[in-house]
Amino acid sequence: MTTATFGHRAAPSRSGYGFRTVARMEWQKFRTVRSSWYIVAAVAASMIGLAMLVLSYENYAQLSAADRAAFDPVHDSFISLVLVQLMAGILGVLAITAEFSSGMIRATFAAAPRRPLVLAAKAAVLGAVTLVAGEVSAFAAYAAGQAVLQAPAPHATLGQPGVLRAVLMAGAYPALSALIALGLGALIRHTAGAICAMVGVLFVLPLLAAALGPSVLNTVQNLLPHVMANSMTAARPLAHMWSPWLSFALLCGYAVAALAAGSWALTSRDA
Amino acid sequence: MIEARGLVKRYRSTLAVSSLSFDVRPGTVTGFLGPNGAGKSTTMRMIMGLDRPDAGQARIGGKSYADLRWPLREVGALLEAKAFHPGRTARAHLAGLAASNAIEAGRVEEVLALTGLEKAADRRAGKFSLGMSQRLGIAAALLGDPGVLLLDEPVNGLDPEGIRWIRNLLKHLAAQGRTVLVSSHLISEIAHTADALIVIGQGRLLAQTSVAQLSARTGSLEEAFFQLTGGFTDYSGSLS
Numbered sequence: 001m002t003t004a005t006f007g008h009r010a011a012p013s014r015s016g017y018g019f020r021t022v023a024r025m026e027w028q029k030f031r032t033v034r035s036s037w038y039i040v041a042a043v044a045a046s047m048i049g050l051a052m053l054v055l056s057y058e059n060y061a062q063l064s065a066a067d068r069a070a071f072d073p074v075h076d077s078f079i080s081l082v083l084v085q086l087m088a089g090i091l092g093v094l095a096i097t098a099e100f101s102s103g104m105i106r107a108t109f110a111a112a113p114r115r116p117l118v119l120a121a122k123a124a125v126l127g128a129v130t131l132v133a134g135e136v137s138a139f140a141a142y143a144a145g146q147a148v149l150q151a152p153a154p155h156a157t158l159g160q161p162g163v164l165r166a167v168l169m170a171g172a173y174p175a176l177s178a179l180i181a182l183g184l185g186a187l188i189r190h191t192a193g194a195i196c197a198m199v200g201v202l203f204v205l206p207l208l209a210a211a212l213g214p215s216v217l218n219t220v221q222n223l224l225p226h227v228m229a230n231s232m233t234a235a236r237p238l239a240h241m242w243s244p245w246l247s248f249a250l251l252c253g254y255a256v257a258a259l260a261a262g263s264w265a266l267t268s269r270d271a
Numbered sequence: 272m273i274e275a276r277g278l279v280k281r282y283r284s285t286l287a288v289s290s291l292s293f294d295v296r297p298g299t300v301t302g303f304l305g306p307n308g309a310g311k312s313t314t315m316r317m318i319m320g321l322d323r324p325d326a327g328q329a330r331i332g333g334k335s336y337a338d339l340r341w342p343l344r345e346v347g348a349l350l351e352a353k354a355f356h357p358g359r360t361a362r363a364h365l366a367g368l369a370a371s372n373a374i375e376a377g378r379v380e381e382v383l384a385l386t387g388l389e390k391a392a393d394r395r396a397g398k399f400s401l402g403m404s405q406r407l408g409i410a411a412a413l414l415g416d417p418g419v420l421l422l423d424e425p426v427n428g429l430d431p432e433g434i435r436w437i438r439n440l441l442k443h444l445a446a447q448g449r450t451v452l453v454s455s456h457l458i459s460e461i462a463h464t465a466d467a468l469i470v471i472g473q474g475r476l477l478a479q480t481s482v483a484q485l486s487a488r489t490g491s492l493e494e495a496f497f498q499l500t501g502g503f504t505d506y507s508g509s510l511s
Contacts, residue, residue: 104354106350107354
């Protein structure tokens, strides 16, 4: 099985392992675990199914004039994101905590000792898969939702102001949720602990924020991921909410901050 | 060649490894021996760059682990059994690790054959027995055809046939000029496999010797081991 000169058989001319080889490993790991695809399928099914459910029951004819004026068939297509952020978050957490719980992380770091590089490769693979799945699902959800929406409700078209942007941002939201969760997972290491932290941020903080006075509430709310999702997926501006682009930029900032914190924790703590 | 120089590792109040220095030379199997809790696994993790020493350093072929260009092609390690995702097949597990170091896909099949896992290659590794898990760990260690091997208690869970298989494998690998460090808490087991010995207790080096020298000290190897490690175990029971 071996030759006299071991360790260098067919050694590649490249300088050493790097982002490309490690990303290949991470892609191989991602695609060979069934739960990855179950979660991706659940994200797609929720986005498309809930858009159809909500828009097919839209009762525009009986809405008040004020509600008609605020009616946004694009925003209503993406009510699913409150559920999807949890699914994508679990996918992101598991991408790293599953390695800590099995001990696989030590094999990974033995193969690629530069830990920030490993996290970057994980983020690239997870981000790419969830972005593609998210965008495809978002356009499918939008199209299916408009298809089942009944007259006299006004239908949206991608050419109207804000519509294409709203659909694109809805498609990006699962990826951003997954990346924030990956950073949390790298920081916390335990599956249950990281999922609790994520649920706390996504679902408990909003409840606590609701207890604050209205003036503070408006500001604080705009910092919560699911409120940002609302702002990003609305085709027409919503009262008290920051602009879609500001929300999107902030959410990207959260992902960068979570990954930076995770990277620091991976490097500074023993594996 | 593995060189450990003044390695120290503290976990809160306990000193797991205390100024530990030793050399592991190529061409021979070196046994890494000590009672449970002596610091063997901690030391191996420090050599692998997984745990950061509080002082001292470990070098492999003159480099620290973090500086290796193709780590799996230079060092192979089995640090714990079942260090894989239970839902992934053996083949997929190995293919992922191979990709990280640009190891050709054919090598995955070679190590599967070498460890007798061909028939189990497409089964989920979570269903493996402890013995099969150890074989998968050894397959992963051999993936890059490395010149240095570190194996932490590799015979755990293996049946007598498996134990003999790994003994012969390690001797064969060392005879090819590789550096092989294999830990055990069983002197009787290591005596069949290793020539050189590093004995530690409570994180301290007790002896860097050879099996032949150690057994020459008293008539029995086991007795010599107990004399050496007496007072360096974390527990002591009494019969009365």
